[in-house]
Amino acid sequence: xxxxxxxxxxxxxxxxxxxxxxxxxxxxxxxxxxxxxxxxxxxxxxxxxxxxxxxxxxxxxxxxxxxxxxxxxxxxxxxxxxxxxxxxxxxxxxxxxxxxxxxxxxxxxxxxxxxxxxxxxxxxxxxxxxxxxxxxxxxxxxxxxxxxxxxxxxxxxxxxxxxxxxxxxxxxxxxxxxxxxxxxxxxxxxxxxxxxxxxxxxxxxxxxxxxxxxxxxxxxxxxxxxxxxxxxxxxxxxxxxxxxxxxxxxxxxxxxxxxxxxxxxxxxxxxxxxxxxxxxxxxxxxxxxxxxxxxxxxxxxxxxxxxxxxxxxxxxxxxxxxxxxxxxxxxxxxxxxxxxxxxxxxxxxxxxxxxx
Amino acid sequence: xxxxxxxxxxxxxxxxxxxxxxxxxxxxxxxxxxxxxxxxxxxxxxxxxxxxxxxxxxxxxxxxxxxxxxxxxxxxxxxxxxxxxxxxxxxxxxxxxxxxxxxxxxxxxxxxxxxxxxxxxxxxxxxxxxxxxxxxxxxxxxxxxxxxxxxxxxxxxxxxxxxxxxxxxxxxxxxxxxxxxxxxxxxxxxxxxxxxxxxxxxxxxxxxxxxxxxxxxxxxxxxxxxxxxxxxxxxxxxxxxxxxxxxxxxxxxxxxxxxxxxxxxxxxxxxxxxxxxxxxxxxxxxxxxxxxxxxxxxxxxxxxxxxxxxxxxxxxxxxxxxxxxxxxxxxxxxxxxxxxxxxxxxxxxxxxxxxx
Numbered sequence: 072x073x074x075x076x077x078x079x080x081x082x083x084x085x086x087x088x089x090x091x092x093x094x095x096x097x098x099x100x101x102x103x104x105x106x107x108x109x110x111x112x113x114x115x116x117x118x119x120x121x122x123x124x125x126x127x128x129x130x131x132x133x134x135x136x137x138x139x140x141x142x143x144x145x146x147x148x149x150x151x152x153x154x155x156x157x158x159x160x161x162x163x164x165x166x167x168x169x170x171x172x173x174x175x176x177x178x179x180x181x182x183x184x185x186x187x188x189x190x191x192x193x194x195x196x197x198x199x200x201x202x203x204x205x206x207x208x209x210x211x212x213x214x215x216x217x218x219x220x221x222x223x224x225x226x227x228x229x230x231x232x233x234x235x236x237x238x239x240x241x242x243x244x245x246x247x248x249x250x251x252x253x254x255x256x257x258x259x260x261x262x263x264x265x266x267x268x269x270x271x272x273x274x275x276x277x278x279x280x281x282x283x284x285x286x287x288x289x290x291x292x293x294x295x296x297x298x299x300x301x302x303x304x305x306x307x308x309x310x311x312x313x314x315x316x317x318x319x320x321x322x323x324x325x326x327x328x329x330x331x332x333x334x335x336x337x338x339x340x341x342x343x344x345x346x347x348x349x350x351x352x353x354x355x356x357x358x359x360x361x362x363x364x365x366x367x368x369x370x371x372x373x374x375x376x377x378x379x380x381x382x383x384x385x386x387x388x389x390x391x392x393x394x395x396x397x398x399x400x401x402x403x404x405x406x407x408x409x410x411x412x413x414x415x416x417x418x419x420x421x422x423x424x425x426x427x
Numbered sequence: 428x429x430x431x432x433x434x435x436x437x438x439x440x441x442x443x444x445x446x447x448x449x450x451x452x453x454x455x456x457x458x459x460x461x462x463x464x465x466x467x468x469x470x471x472x473x474x475x476x477x478x479x480x481x482x483x484x485x486x487x488x489x490x491x492x493x494x495x496x497x498x499x500x501x502x503x504x505x506x507x508x509x510x511x512x513x514x515x516x517x518x519x520x521x522x523x524x525x526x527x528x529x530x531x532x533x534x535x536x537x538x539x540x541x542x543x544x545x546x547x548x549x550x551x552x553x554x555x556x557x558x559x560x561x562x563x564x565x566x567x568x569x570x571x572x573x574x575x576x577x578x579x580x581x582x583x584x585x586x587x588x589x590x591x592x593x594x595x596x597x598x599x600x601x602x603x604x605x606x607x608x609x610x611x612x613x614x615x616x617x618x619x620x621x622x623x624x625x626x627x628x629x630x631x632x633x634x635x636x637x638x639x640x641x642x643x644x645x646x647x648x649x650x651x652x653x654x655x656x657x658x659x660x661x662x663x664x665x666x667x668x669x670x671x672x673x674x675x676x677x678x679x680x681x682x683x684x685x686x687x688x689x690x691x692x693x694x695x696x697x698x699x700x701x702x703x704x705x706x707x708x709x710x711x712x713x714x715x716x717x718x719x720x721x722x723x724x725x726x727x728x729x730x731x732x733x734x735x736x737x738x739x740x741x742x743x744x745x746x747x748x749x750x751x752x753x754x755x756x757x758x759x760x761x762x763x764x765x766x767x768x769x770x771x772x773x774x775x776x777x778x779x780x781x782x783x
Contacts, residue, residue, distance in 0.1 A: 164579050166644065191644065223520050226674025226709060287646045288522070288547065288639035290678035318582025318685050318728050322646035325671075326678030353582060353727075364723070371709075372674050 095212060095274070096156045096185050098124070100149035101139060103131040104161040104172055110242040110348055112137045114189055115160025117271035121250055127154050130179075132171055137161075146175075146182035156212075158187045162270065164349060166191030166215070168200075177203050185210040189270020191284060214273045215281040217293060224291030224330050226372050231301030234379065234425060235333035236311040237365050239355050241320065241348050243341040244411075245311035246272050248382040251411030252337070253308040255422045263306035266297050268327065272310045282312050283323045290322065294330025309333065315364050316356045317347060325368060332372040335425055336365055341384040342396055358404060380407035380421040451568060451630070452512045452541050454480070456505035457495060459487040460517040460528055466598040466704055468493045470545060471516025473627035477606055483510050486535075488527055493517075502531075502538035512568075514543045518626065520705060522547030522571070524556075533559050541566040545626020547640060570629045571637040573649060580647030580686050582728050587657030590735065590781060591689035592667040593721050595711050597676065597704050599697040600767075601667035602628050604738040607767030608693070609664040611778045619662035622653050624683065628666045638668050639679045646678065650686025665689065671720050672712045673703060681724060688728040691735040691781055692721055698739055698752055714760060736763035736777040 101115045109116065119126050119139040128144035131137070139160070146157060157179040163169070168176070168190060176186060176194075180203045188194050194211035195201045204211050234252065236245040246269060253265035265272070267279025280297040282290065298307040309331050313320030338361050347353040362378050369376035381404060385393035393410060397417050401408040407424045409417040457471040465472065475482050475495040484500035487493070495516070502513060513535040519525070524532070524546060532542060536559045544550050550567035551557045560567050590608065592601040602625060609621035621628070623635025636653040638646065654663040665687050669676030694717050703709040718734050725732035737760060741749035749766060753773050757764040765774040 191642070224675040226706060283644035284642045286547070286640045287643045287679040287682060288676060290643045291675050315681075316724075316727055319580040319647050320644060321685050321724075321727075322678040322682030323643040325681045326643060329674050329677050350582060367720075368672075368677075371672055371677075 095187055095214075096210075098127045098154055099156050099158040099187070100144060100146060100154040100179070100184060101126055101129045101141065101160040102157050102172075102175070102179075103129055103135050103137050103139070104159070104163070104169065105132040105135040106137040106161045107135065109137050111163055112139065112161045113242050113246075114158070114162055114271040114274070115139045117246060118158065118160065118274060120247070121275050127152055129160075130157070130175065132175060146179040146184055150183045154184060156187050157184045158274065159190060162190065168192055168194070168197055173197060173199050176200055180204055180207055180209045183209075185212060187212045187214065187274070189214045189274065189281070191215060215270050215284045217281055217285045221285060221289040221296065222292040223289060224295050224326075226291070226329070226332075228332065228373070229295070229298075229300040230303055231298075231305045231307065232303075232335075233298055233307045233309060233331055233333045234335040234337065235309045235328065235331045236339050236382070237324070237328070237336050237361060238311055238314045238339045239316075239358065239361050240314055240341070240344065241317065243344065244339040244382055244384040247384075248337055248339050248411050249308050249310040250275070251414075251418070252422065252425065255418070256306055256308065256426075259422070259426070261306055261426065262302070262304060263308055266307050266309040268297065268310045268312050279310075282327050283320070285326075287322055287326070290326025291330035294327045298331055311339070314356070314361070315368065316361065318350065318353060328365065328369055329372050333369060333376060334373060335377055335379040336369065337379050337382050337421070337425075338362055338365070339382045339384070342400075343387065358400075378406060379425045380409065382421075383408055383410050385410045385413065451543055451570075452566075454483045454510055455512050455514040455543070456500060456502060456510040456535070456540060457482055457485045457497065457516040458513050458528075458531070458535075459485055459491050459493050459495070460515070460519070460525065461488040461491040462493040462517045463491065465493050467519055468495065468517045469598050469602075470514070470518055470627040470630070471495045473602060474514065474516065474630060476603070477631050483508055485516075486513070486531070488531060502535040502540055506539045510540060512543050513540045514630065515546060518546065524548055524550070524553055529553060529555050532556055536560055536563055536565045541568060543568045543570065543630070545570045545630065545637070547571060570626050571640045573637055573641045577641060577645040577652065578648040579645060580651050580682075582647070582685070582688075584688065584729070585651070585654070585656040586659055587654070587661045587663065588659075588691075589654055589663045589665060589687055589689045590691040590693065591665045591684065591687045592695050592738070593680070593684070593692050593717060594667055594670045594695045595714065595717050596670055596673065596697070596700060599700065600695045600738055600740040603740075604693055604695050604767050605664050605666040606631070607770075607774070608778065608781065611774070612662055612664065612782075615778070615782070617662060617782065618658070618660060619664055622663050622665040624653065624666045624668050635666075638683050639676070641682075643678055643682070646682025647686035650683045654687055667695070670712070670717070671724065672717065674706065674709060684721065684725050685728050689725060689732055690729060691733055692725065693735050693738050693777070693781075694718055694721070695738045695740070698741065698756075699743065714756075734762060735781045736765065738777075739764055739766050741766045741769065
């Protein structure tokens with residue numbers, strides 16, 4: 072926020088600080104809170120999947136049931152095993168730190184770990200964390216602080232090419248899809264950057280824009296800053312957020328779309344999900360509907376916007392089930408449909424379409 | 428923001444403080460900055476029009492040309508005439524305080540006036556203002572600070588009825604239209620509230636939600652808080668913001684629409700405006716297009732959403748020209764079209780339609 076002074080020492084002890092590239096201590100102990108629904112632990116799963124060398128253990132509250140498959144460790148064990156930071160790997164609805172978490176986070180500070188959070192609430196706003204970090208000289212690092220002095224969006228066309236992942240809901244593969252596309256582009260020698268827009272992506276990439284924490288007036292402007300003008304053949308692969316048809320988060324999605332002015336978008340969906348996560352009254356919109364509204368609104372800042380294909384999260388299906396579904400959806404929609412995590416020929420076809 | 432502590436003394440000397448209902452000293456000297464385009468001085472015009480008894484003079488920078496028709500006064504004259512606060516009546520694109528304004532604002536503090544701002548930047552973040560206010564015991568009052576601990580939107584239907592004004596662009600009558608409709612409802616004995624979403628509206632109403640300063644993740648949730656559940660025959664008349672088809676501010680508009688879940692909306696337009704304010708490359712969308720996208724997106728949280736009519740800002744037309752235009756647009760669109768500032772039978776017809 073414009074009213075947060077930028078500290079001269081970017082991650083000083085005891086204070087909640089703006090996050091600075093490369094300054095996050097590692098490796099990590101992943102904190103899973105009291106999560107019982109894996110979709111809420113997407114930060115932990117994302118780090119485990121895309122930065123396994125930085126993750127050495129997991130730690131949860133009594134009552135939590137989610138695991139990312141790492142050894143369970145208390146903070147002292149993790150510190151002895153080399154961990155230097157506890158990363159909060161769960162993102163609940165309000166982005167808050169639950170009271171039940173606080174004693175465990177204090178335990179981590181006492182064990183010698185710094186705390187890293189991508190939640191909306193600042194670590195330093197929790198009095199016990201602030202006091203303990205101050206007393207012990209530990210650092211509280213918040214990656215979800217937008218920079219000060221963001222500009223208002225201009226809508227002006229920028230040089231370079233952009234691809235945005237969009238979704239039918241939250242937490243179904245927009246970040247994974249963008250990361251996989253960026254990796255595939257790199258493998259083909261394409262000059263490209265992954266542009267992170269959420270806490271996990273920012274932790275992975277080392278930079279980015281926490282789009283959901285930006286004041287709404289600056290949402291499109293923040294997206295413009297995130298993917299600046301580049302050489303004409305450079306690609307920015309931009310991590311999408313929320314859904315244009317999500318009753319809670321559509322503002323984030325629309326500002327990101329208008330500011331990103333993507334040439335291409337890939338729709339991300341999880342087959343079989345019936346309603347929006349945590350919102351049983353809201354059915355998942357169809358892929359066709361998301362394509363239609365994304366084209367309709369995206370044309371405002373890029374009249375040439377085009378749907379490159381569909382990314383289906385088929386983690387819950389067997390290999391043959393997934394193959395059948397990807398084939399039938401591809402034929403039904405007339406677009407490449409792939410699961411980037413499975414990869415293979417279908418994913419290469421999606422990449423061909425992006426670059427064709 | 429969650430990280431701003433709520434001060435125990437809400438408008439203490441020298442510090443930028445959260446605004447508190449009813450605590451703004453009056454009457455006002457309206458500051459017009461260096462504005463040369465009346466549309467950027469909408470806060471000043473709004474206060475002059477809707478709260479004339481609180482406005483005793485105007486004050487501008489050298490080079491500024493906009494007037495709201497009040498006597499020009501320097502701060503010392505205004506204070507002698509009874510003024511107790513200088514209200515910044517201009518809202519430039521970034522919501523910032525220009526360096527050229529600072530000596531004039533310091534002059535106001537020295538003359539005995541408190542400062543009131545609806546800009547994004549906090550008054551207390553300008554060192555000269557902070558130091559002068561501290562030294563003299565003056566207050567710096569920012570009305571554009573959203574409350575801490577906003578909820579995420581739920582999309583759940585609330586009791587009560589809601590009307591939202593929406594626009595083809597910024598600064599063309601959404602606030603005026605909502606105020607006029609609220610006044611007309613009150614005149615007919617309808618139980619209703621004007622719900623302010625911008626700085627001027629909040630200054631006028633004494634409460635509201637600065638929607639454009641809310642972190643994007645909470646945009647819909649903030650709109651839900653702004654118009655809480657009410658008795659079934661109560662109306663909230665909600666001031667719209669921006670436009671769903673505005674490349675800079677669409678995030679604000681969509682979050683407000685989804686969170687407001689309006690039963691009715693009124694489209695606001697300024698006939699003859701060719702392009703979006705400050706964005707010559709972006710033509711104004713048609714009224715029909717705004718109706719279509721508002722219905723399309725609004726149905727997500729209120730399937731019964733309906734367009735009640737159109738509000739045309741005809742300030743630049745003669746009375747007969749305006750009458751002809753309102754008639755032809757009404758016939759063309761098949762909807763009541765009125766200029767609420769002109770009022771009259773056409774406006775009563777629009778109110779009839781709202782209540783019918």
